[in-house]
Amino acid sequence: MTLFxxxxxxxxxxxxxxxxxxxxxxxxxxVLVTITARSVRNTELMRIQNIDERHIQPQYIVMLPTPSTSxxxxxxxxxxxxxxxxxxxxxxxxxxxxFLEDRFAPATASPLVLEVGTGSGVVLAFVTAHAEIIxxxxxxxxxxxxxxxxxxxxxxxxxxxAVTEQARAGKxxxxxxxxxxxxxxxxxxxxxxxxxxxxxxxxxxEALPEARSNQEALDGSALQAAFERDSHLLALxxxxxxxxxxxxxxxLDQLPDVLSKRGVAYVLLCKQNRPxxxxxxxxxGPGGWNAKVVGTSGQKAGxxxxxxxxxxxx
Amino acid sequence: MKLLTLNFLTCARKSCKSSxxxxxxxxxxxxxxxxxTEMNAVFLRNILPRLxxxxxxxxxxxxxxxxxxxxxxxxxxxxxxDGNGDGxxxxxxxxxxxxxxxxxxxxxxxETCIASGKLVCGNCGHEYAVKEGIANFLLPSHMx
Numbered sequence: 001m002t003l004f005x006x007x008x009x010x011x012x013x014x015x016x017x018x019x020x021x022x023x024x025x026x027x028x029x030x031v032l033v034t035i036t037a038r039s040v041r042n043t044e045l046m047r048i049q050n051i052d053e054r055h056i057q058p059q060y061i062v063m064l065p066t067p068s069t070s071x072x073x074x075x076x077x078x079x080x081x082x083x084x085x086x087x088x089x090x091x092x093x094x095x096x097x098x099f100l101e102d103r104f105a106p107a108t109a110s111p112l113v114l115e116v117g118t119g120s121g122v123v124l125a126f127v128t129a130h131a132e133i134i135x136x137x138x139x140x141x142x143x144x145x146x147x148x149x150x151x152x153x154x155x156x157x158x159x160x161x162a163v164t165e166q167a168r169a170g171k172x173x174x175x176x177x178x179x180x181x182x183x184x185x186x187x188x189x190x191x192x193x194x195x196x197x198x199x200x201x202x203x204x205x206e207a208l209p210e211a212r213s214n215q216e217a218l219d220g221s222a223l224q225a226a227f228e229r230d231s232h233l234l235a236l237x238x239x240x241x242x243x244x245x246x247x248x249x250x251x252l253d254q255l256p257d258v259l260s261k262r263g264v265a266y267v268l269l270c271k272q273n274r275p276x277x278x279x280x281x282x283x284x285g286p287g288g289w290n291a292k293v294v295g296t297s298g299q300k301a302g303x304x305x306x307x308x309x310x311x312x313x314x
Numbered sequence: 315m316k317l318l319t320l321n322f323l324t325c326a327r328k329s330c331k332s333s334x335x336x337x338x339x340x341x342x343x344x345x346x347x348x349x350x351t352e353m354n355a356v357f358l359r360n361i362l363p364r365l366x367x368x369x370x371x372x373x374x375x376x377x378x379x380x381x382x383x384x385x386x387x388x389x390x391x392x393x394x395x396d397g398n399g400d401g402x403x404x405x406x407x408x409x410x411x412x413x414x415x416x417x418x419x420x421x422x423x424x425e426t427c428i429a430s431g432k433l434v435c436g437n438c439g440h441e442y443a444v445k446e447g448i449a450n451f452l453l454p455s456h457m458x
Contacts, residue, residue, distance in 0.1 A: 108360070109364050110357060112364070139357035143322060147452065156447075156448075172354065177315075177316045177322075178316055178448070179448065180315075182449075183452060183458075186451065186453075187323050188324070189324045190331060
């Protein structure tokens with residue numbers, strides 16, 4: 001479980017509380033606390049101490065503010081959840097920032113970062129706003145794609161707000177260009193993407209939602225039609241078909257084409273996606289690609305277990 | 315959508331991907347708008363090697379915008395030569411302001427946006443609509 005607390009002091013008081021589980025919604029241990037403190041210095045690292053280990057495992061916490069998505073309509077756009085936040089935490093982790101800084105050294109050409117399926121835009125906004133910390137350079141270009149037109153609109157706004165906030169704080173954010181209404185990476189030029197981020201529809205379902213052209217999706221004017229449209233758009237954001245892998249498999253197949261020579265991809269998987277099999281497949285496939293689990297959450301029984309794979313060219 | 319985005323896009327059809335004619339896409343009936351953004355000298359310098367210069371040149375010509383220079387500018391062309399630097403080019407960037415070329419490039423790539431119109435593939439002729447600044451690259455299933 002990840003708790004999201006609006007202010008740093010809330011987090012501290014929670015952590016110091018004798019029995020934190022009593023104050024957390026539901027039952028169970030808190031394994032990770034993400035602080036969305038908007039007023040805290042970004043680079044500050046702190047180690048939470050004096051914690052009852054039965055309830056909270058101490059972790060390093062990078063206090064990068066989570067982008068605001070208060071303007072997003074969750075009737076037809078995927079609401080940021082544990083999976084989204086795992087991506088934020090992983091990309092801001094010291095191992096990944098080190099990897100990315102080394103791979104995209106400051107004097108080299110501006111890396112292009114693509115997020116596929118941006119939804120609310122919370123991940124892309126985070127990466128864009130905190131480029132300096134994640135990549136060690138702010139001169140990165142970011143772009144998004146989503147099959148949902150509303151998500152494209154929302155993403156542009158989420159990024160705009162996050163970037164404006166960074167600039168107001170005197171920091172230099174990265175450079176977002178656009179969110180394209182498209183299927184996976186199909187609109188991108190081959191070999192153009194340096195960093196690809198994907199939080200896929202990973203839930204195993206009997207079938208994938210049927211493909212519909214955008215016009216059909218947008219034409220619904222009556223209440224019933226709008227409801228069906230919204231359900232369809234939400235289904236697209238989570239339903240993954242067989243083993244939850246139908247869409248992810250298509251994305252994995254596109255990686256060798258769309259990624260540049262220094263390309264790297266971060267792909268989120270859940271346990272039912274059989275991450276070990278995916279790792280094996282990527283490593284044993286043509287081209288000698290590397291793959292490694294670089295982030296996990298929800299290791300306790302009964303919880304949704306997620307992991308993030310980093311896949312990169314040798 | 316920003317003009318810089320066109321540097322990274324092609325036709326979405328599989329059969330067009332290997333065709334040189336599918337890049338760049340050609341703007342048609344484009345309504346442009348200018349959206350001001352902060353200029354960043356380091357970004358401009360490091361995006362230069364990523365630009366498909368010929369493609370960006372043809373797009374600006376098709377949009378009726380002032381022509382880009384024939385060759386990709388060198389990174390030293392982005393700083394004002396008459397700045398306060400000592401001329402050895404080392405510490406000039408901080409002292410000297412951005413050159414006219416840098417300002418033009420910034421205005422073109424990062425501030426000039428297609429608010430609405432179409433993007434046409436030079437290979438198959440398919441037209442992708444741009445509405446409210448968002449390009450729609452979804453294809454009907456028979457065209458994927």
